[in-house]
Amino acid sequence: MSTSGKSNKGGSRPSSNPSGRGGLKVRVKTARGRSNSSARWLQRQLNDPYVQEAKKRGYRGRAAFKIAQIDDKFNLLKKNSRIVDLGCAPGGWCQVAVERCGPGARIVGFDLQEVEPIAGVILLQGDFMEDDAPARLKEALNGPADLVLSDMAAAASGHPQTDHLKIMGLVETALMFADEVLVPGGSFVAKVLQGGAQSELLKLVKTKFKSVKHFKPDSSRKDSSEMFMVATGFKEN
Incomplete structure (x- = not known):
């Protein structure tokens, strides 16, 4: 699918795909009070380009x-x-x-x-x-x-x-x-x-x-x- 999206009259729409996905991966260690599953969830969130881009654009979530x-x-x-x-x-x-x-x-x-x-x-x-x-x-x-x-x-x-x-x-x-x-x-x-x-x-x-x-x-x-x-x-x- 195109990363540029369609255009509306009066201006173009912002890209719906994050750019720069090739950054360093964040590793999350387990710690007291944090289960393996919660550590995996946190690591996935920290490395998700859509989560990062949503924060950058002020969206209330990657959805x-x-x-x-x-x-x-x-x-x-x-x-x-x-x-x-x-x-x-x-x-x-x-x-x-x-x-x-x-x-x-x-x-x-x-x-x-x-x-x-x-x-x-x-x-x-x-x-x-x-x-x-x-x-x-x-x-x-x-x-x-x-x-x-x-x-x-x-x-x-x-x-x-x-x-x-x-x-x-x-x-x-x-x-x-x-x-x-x-x-x-x-x-x-x-x-x-x-x-x-x-x-x-x-x-x-x-x-x-x-x-x-x-x-x-x-x-x-x-x-x-x-x-x-x-x-x-x-x-x-």
Whole structure:
């Protein structure tokens, strides 16, 4: 994939791939109070170019590069769009949306927990499956959404099949929400895990969108089973 991304009118987008990956590797020794697994996690964080680049750019986490690379591929973050980010904490996806869509966009982040303010983003706290959530969102957006994003994941149980079913359930609920708030022709992006239940969800999504594709950004860890479902061309009910 290109490291330069696409260009918007009025200016070019910043690269979604970190530069200078060939630096010195940091080694973390185990110490009292630190397990081998926590030392490995810390070492991976310290040597992760996306973690380093996120800090450099002021992003709230390396996940910001996932939506940037998805957008490089599918060109979803357009000027003056109405966008909702479900489960937006800590806010990295919203930051990229603001950066790429410009001041004319209406971007709403939705999360159960309180999120630190983000310039250019309306933050709503609550459960997006509550009955009044679609109405709250449309009021904040001043209309229906052009794009619904979901990077949600349930807490890991350590059992891959259970975790897979949990995240598929989250995607299905996000899809139900998108079905209520998207404008005809709109788009939906959600994190999924590779596994058996994915095919059933795919069939459902295909009944609602003209095109459905899967994409694994470079910024997704190589050992992770996560992918992103990118559905475009929402069909009018």
